[in-house]
Amino acid sequence: MQITLITPAPPGSKAGNRATAERWERLLNQAGHEVKVVTDYQGEPCDVLIALHAWRSHKAVRRFRDTFPNRPLIVVLTGTDIYDHQHRCPDDTLYSMKQADCLIGLHDLVARDIPEEFSDKLVTVLQSAEQVARRRAGPADGAxxxxxxxxxxxxxxxxxxxxxxxxxxxxxxxxxxxxxxxxxxxxxxxxxxxxxxxxxxxxxxxxxxxxxxxxxxxxxxxxxxxxxxxxxxxxxxxxxxxxxxxxxxxxxxxxxxxxxxxxxxxxxxxxxxxxxxxxxxxxxxxxxxxxxxxxxxxxxxTPETEQASLERALALAVQRRS
Known part of the structure; x- marks a missing residue:
């Protein structure tokens, strides 16, 4: 599928959401999809839109849903979405959550912290990390x-x-x-x-x-x-x-x-x-x-686990929209 992934973090940013977007781009490309990461969505055609942030990306969500009402939409819930914006900015945040065919949560307890009506479209995607050298024993000077x-x-x-x-x-x-x-x-x-x-x-x-x-x-x-x-x-x-x-x-x-x-x-x-x-x-x-x-x-x-979870999210979004 041709996937557009929108994140508010620009290229070169070391923000966590940029790292997530670029890692997902790599994992989804490896799975055979074609992914384009953008910071501003203007209604360009794609098979699926993945929006990082329910609140920060709500304008992109509206534009996509107005332009492509029958195409799958995935919204990724960040910490500020769940624990701040859904309470402080409910209109825009909950709009994105309602319009999504699939919601991605990044930890196992998201379901208990969002409205129950969304639980059937929630998929957990645990962020992965590459295997690197293990932690060293520490300096010998006692520090x-x-x-x-x-x-x-x-x-x-x-x-x-x-x-x-x-x-x-x-x-x-x-x-x-x-x-x-x-x-x-x-x-x-x-x-x-x-x-x-x-x-x-x-x-x-x-x-x-x-x-x-x-x-x-x-x-x-x-x-x-x-x-x-x-x-x-x-x-x-x-x-x-x-x-x-x-x-x-x-x-x-x-x-x-x-x-x-x-x-x-x-x-x-x-x-x-x-x-x-x-x-x-x-x-x-x-x-x-x-x-x-x-x-x-x-x-x-592991990256393999994260990739499989992303594929489950895509499958659910397509199923719910079809």
Missing amino acids: FQVCVIGHLRREKDSLRAAQAARLLPKTSEITVVNAGKAHTPDWQAAAQAEQAANARFHWLGELDRRASQRLMQNSRVMVISSVMEGGANVVSEACRMGLPILASDISGNRGLLGEDYPGYFPAGDDAALASLMLRAETEPGFLETLTAEVDATAARF
């Missing part, structure tokens, strides 16, 4: 590096690990290294101020893919502290690398790591996160348990 990967923004609660590190005892060797572009000047100022005041915190700014992978390989634990999350691809990458994760207790993380994962902390809770980081540093058994859990989960995040 315990904790990484945070992702753009600095409100939804990610990006400085939570740095703030939690302030509560650690002086004997701790934990350092928090954050790699990500500041979403606004205010976030840049906040990161710079935290780095100046907190000896345990280092902000690297935006890194390319290889540098981000090296940071993860050289870290002992990754923190994902988001207050809302649609299904972060960095979780897939960490699991495939064998990197233990400390994650905020939200649906978007539970839907990837599982309900019984032992590394959750209440979102926004500095003391709880500091306690988990200290356990990871000082209790080898706890770190081994986290590692075993991410290793067991890694098989869910």
